[in-house]
Amino acid sequence: MKNFLIGLFASAGLLLAAQAGAGALNFDDLQADGELTPMTSPYAGLSWSSDWYLGDTSVEGYGNGAHSGALFVTNGYGVDDLGVSSSVGFNFAGAWFAAPATNGATASWINITAYDADNQLIGGTGKVAIGASYSWVAANFSHVARLNIARDDGWFVMDDFTLASAVPEPGRALLLGAGLLLLLSKMRPGPTVRDRTET
Incomplete structure (x- = not known):
C-alpha cells in the first residue's frame, strides 16, 4: 500500500508539473x-x-x-x-x-x-x-x-x-510514463494470506 501511494503521488506531481504555467x-x-x-x-x-x-x-x-x-x-x-x-x-x-x-x-x-x-x-x-x-x-x-x-x-x-x-519535454514525458508504470505495477494484487499458507 505504501508503494502504491508513492506511485500515486509521484504521478500526480508529474501531471501537475506538466500543467504549470x-x-x-x-x-x-x-x-x-x-x-x-x-x-x-x-x-x-x-x-x-x-x-x-x-x-x-x-x-x-x-x-x-x-x-x-x-x-x-x-x-x-x-x-x-x-x-x-x-x-x-x-x-x-x-x-x-x-x-x-x-x-x-x-x-x-x-x-x-x-x-x-x-x-x-x-x-x-x-x-x-x-x-x-x-x-x-x-x-x-x-x-x-x-x-x-x-x-x-x-x-x-x-x-x-x-x-x-508547455508541451511536456521528452525527459518529462519519460518520467511521467515511469511514474504511471510504477503506479500500475503496485495496483496488481499481491499474494493473499491463504495463498501463503497453502505453499
Whole structure:
C-alpha cells in the first residue's frame, strides 16, 4: 500500500508539473480607479508596450470592457500595433476581445502575430472580426518571444489573456510514463494470506 501511494503521488506531481504555467490573465489584481491608466509593466512575467492602458467597467463607454471580473486592457488611440513580450518565451493560447461602447472610433478586427527569440514569424491569426460582445481569438502559438496585436482603427478591449501549458519535454514525458508504470505495477494484487499458507 505504501508503494502504491508513492506511485500515486509521484504521478500526480508529474501531471501537475506538466500543467504549470497555464492560466488566464484577467488583470483584476491591478488597480484602475475608474479611469484608463498606463498598464503596469512587467506584469505576470511579461513586458507590455507603453501603449497598453488598464481600465475598469466604471470608465464611461467601457461598461462592456471586461470579459470576466471588472478590469481589462485597451489600446492607446492611434496606435496600430501593441506588443507583449518575454525574454524567456511563453505559450499563448489566445485572448478575448471586444469593441468598447465608446462614441469614438472602435476596432472591427484584431490580428495577432507571434515571433520567436530570433525574430522569426511563428504565425498569425489573420483578421478576426470583433464587436460589442466579447469574441475569443484563438492563437495557439508556442515559444513566443513577442506578440504584435494590430487592429484596423480605433479602440478595442482585451481580457483573459490566456497562457497555455508547455508541451511536456521528452525527459518529462519519460518520467511521467515511469511514474504511471510504477503506479500500475503496485495496483496488481499481491499474494493473499491463504495463498501463503497453502505453499
